Amino acid sequence: MPILWAVTLLWAFSFSLIGVYLAGQVDSYFAVLTRVVLASLIFLPWLLRNPVAPALALRLMAIGAIQLGLMYLFYYQSFLLLSVPEVLVFTIFTPVYVTLIYDLLARRFRAAYLLSAVIAILGAAIMRYNQLSQDFWLGFFVVQGANLCFASGQVLYKRLLETWPSSRPLVQHQSFGWFYLGALLVVLPAWLLLGGDKYPASSLQWGILLWLGIVASGLGYFFWNLGATRVSSGQLAIMNNALIPAGLIVNLLIWNRDTDVLRLAAGAAVMMLALWLVSRYQKDNG
Secondary structure, eight states: HHHHHHHHHTTTHHHHIIIIIIISSSSHHHHHHHHHHHHHHHHHHHHHSSOHHHHHHHHHHHHHHIIIIIIIOOOHTTTTOHHHHHHHGGGGGGHHHHHHHHHHHHTTTTHHHHHHHHHHHHHHHTTTTOOOHHHHHHHHHHHHHHHHHHHHHHHHHHHHHHHHOOSOOOOHHTTHHHHHHHHHHHHHHHHHHHHHHHHHHHHHHHHHHHHIIOOOOOOHHHHHHHHHSSSOOOHHHHHHHHHHHHHHHHHHHHHHHTTTTTHHHHHHHHHHHHHHHHHHHHHHOO
């Protein structure tokens, strides 16, 4: 848990740095590519010195392609459609996706998820009831795409570490570079095919990209997934939601003081009700 808390505090600033200084100013595909390339370079020396089984490398690449590559493509697009507080609140259902994916892998399905999804959409509508637009709803579902990718990667990585057949413990930092190379296989073609011509125009924007790539991505995702292997699925789901208040506090206190906090809180409360119904159902039905 201490590792997950440390990464939560680290990532609390990332939402606002992207939303305030990069979204709409720097091409999102270039920003994503830069982050993944920088993160890959950190772990490249270990990859070169410590070969792993091809099957393990391929699985790590697949997980990285989903959790980081696809997630980033959804995530950065959402900042073009929504405010930072809205992006943060709409990540509230990541813990549900974590549990849902665990259930699917165990070949179970709980109908309560459908009810909670409907309530979550109602909560989103409350947050912007007088400005509901096509972009708003598109942004909501884009964030859900990012949530699904992030949740899937965590679950798959945790299960890989739990089930990988090996005569010796897997040294995670020696093989984690494959995770970033998998993400690179997604974001590089996306940039080549869809990227624009908006590049960082100031040293501040370059500095933010360096910070996000080396620290938030390179160190953050390694330690988050490392922490995920050391807690239960329930604790992992809870820690996913700790990101929301941490990110909101930073954003509202420093950058978004004019946000309609009352409406934001009302929508978030309805979404929390949906979360509570799911957790209550899980408790009553094992």
